[in-house]
Amino acid sequence: MPERIRIAFVGLNFGHYLAEQIIHGPGSPYFELAAVCDQNPQRAEEGGKRYHVPAYTHLDELLARADIPAIGLFTPPIRRALLLKTIMQAGKDIITTKPFEIDPLAAREVLEEARKYRRVIHLNSPSPLMPPDLAQIQAWAKEFRLGRPVGCRGEAWHGGGLNEKADGSWYDDPELCPLAPMYRIGIYLINDLLCLWGKVSEVQALQARVCTGRPTPDTALAGLRFQNGALGSLFTSLCVGDNRPDEHHLTLNYEHGTIYRNVGFSSPNRADSQVARLALNASGPNGKDITRQVEIEGISGSYQWAAFYQAIHGEPVPLAPDPDVLVAGLQIIQALKASAKSGMIEVVKT
Ligand SMILES: NC(=O)c1ccc[n+]([C@@H]2O[C@H](COP(=O)([O-])OP(=O)(O)OC[C@H]3O[C@@H](n4cnc5c(N)ncnc54)[C@H](O)[C@@H]3O)[C@@H](O)[C@H]2O)c1
Structure with a gap:
């Protein structure tokens, strides 16, 4: 070296x-x-x-x-x-x-x-570089001909907000930290989905302040309409102190199968784990069951x-990072911010 x-x-x-x-x-x-x-x-x-x-x-x-x-x-x-x-x-x-x-x-x-x-x-x-967990998802979608994306759910939470107090920083200002948990941790899921499924055309947001000492929300929900026609939802919260690793959960439904990342139980001793748990259920030729489970070293966000x-x-x-993905993620945040204010579906402005 x-x-x-x-x-x-x-x-x-x-x-x-x-x-x-x-x-x-x-x-x-x-x-x-x-x-x-x-x-x-x-x-x-x-x-x-x-x-x-x-x-x-x-x-x-x-x-x-x-x-x-x-x-x-x-x-x-x-x-x-x-x-x-x-x-x-x-x-x-x-x-x-x-x-x-x-x-x-x-x-x-x-x-x-x-x-x-x-x-x-x-x-x-x-x-x-494309993270190994996302590369595996793409490889399964291709290998098992899962077809068009239909819908997805993403979730990211931790309990950090339970102890947070207002300190006058950017974390307290809804203009600088819009839909706080979505901007702070949901951005990982947004970027992953942009890499996997491409751009989003419309969004709708809901936000809540359940327990944080900050003036900004600690829990947020987003609806997404992808340009490819698929629908998605993201749930993010800083108020779930369940002692689980800070994982980013994804369920991805395609025409012929479903892929799960880190969905379900995970053991607490893996708090700093760099391993993603992936699973696949699909219908193969003649309706044959296809199931796969794998643990992948190297998670997106590292x-x-x-x-x-x-x-x-x-x-x-190769990517370094792809400016289109990076900017599209920030445009989604801006549209979610507008939706949180208007209560309406908002177009993602590009
Ligand atoms: N806090 C976390 O757990 C966490 C986790 C992952 C990523 N991040 C990211 O890390 C970044 C920073 O977050 P943070 O929580 O540390 O923010 P923070 O506001 O708590 O701390 C930022 C630090 O940068 C210093 N700083 C600001 N401007 C500076 C300048 N021009 N020159 C020198 N120092 C300057 C501040 O004095 C402060 O100490 C954010 O993008 C955040 O999303 C934070």
Whole structure:
């Protein structure tokens, strides 16, 4: 393995979780944490001490470090495109996180700029490479000739909202964090479905505030009409503290079969699992029963450190991520936000 690339992390709340992936986890063969930055001086200082690296409170000072070619950007999604431009202009490659932006136009622009100037921007959802679980779903649909998509249900929940309190951050503002659980965790399902079934033409939203201490909703439901004619629904909540892994459940109905991802019971000791449980029921030739079950290592939403490393070294990465999928996901969020306000079905504006 060639030399590790020096990376600096900007944004030290969720950023700490990913710093662990660099120090002890799947990012460690590829990257070395070389500095941290947070505009909050206390967070910056604590981060520097924790990782024994220089700490910065001003991004410009960090960007002046010519010996650090890669940045992990883990600030809130609002105006992230602007920050990405600043970082790219300093000649650095970037890995960031979902949701990519709030503004679909700004998102498209910055991805186009990255392409033009041959800079790398990766994130976890949509990811640069097709995740193994989605690849398996596509392979089954083709192998068993499942036919046209008919309908899907997606679910994502955790209990994090039970302990959340208003803190004046973007998480509290419905303009910056629309249909909060849908923007925060439903975006994984939205991106997965865009990869599998293509674009959505219309949406309808419902939202509720069941238990959170924040002013934004903690539970949200979305109806989707896909351009291919299929219908879908998504349920997301930050209020279900059932101690289960933070899995993204999907049921996908096709003309001749159904595929399930992570639907049903899962054991609590798999909280950090990178394994997806997939099952298939289908009718084969002459009505013959087809059933399959498989556990797949590598789930959608993971950070693909190896792909980021290869892309920095100029090796081609096919998706990287696909700007059409990424922007379509943000357009769906905008349409859901409009629907939550109007109470009506809203067209997804492209
Ligand atoms: N919190 C989670 O569990 C979680 C999980 C997965 C993904 N994410 C994603 O990570 C991103 C950040 O979320 P978070 O929960 O850490 O947000 P947060 O608002 O709690 O923390 C963001 C941090 O970034 C710092 N920051 C903001 N702008 C900065 C700038 N210009 N320069 C330097 N520092 C700056 C802030 O001071 C703060 O410490 C979001 O896109 C979120 O969706 C969060």
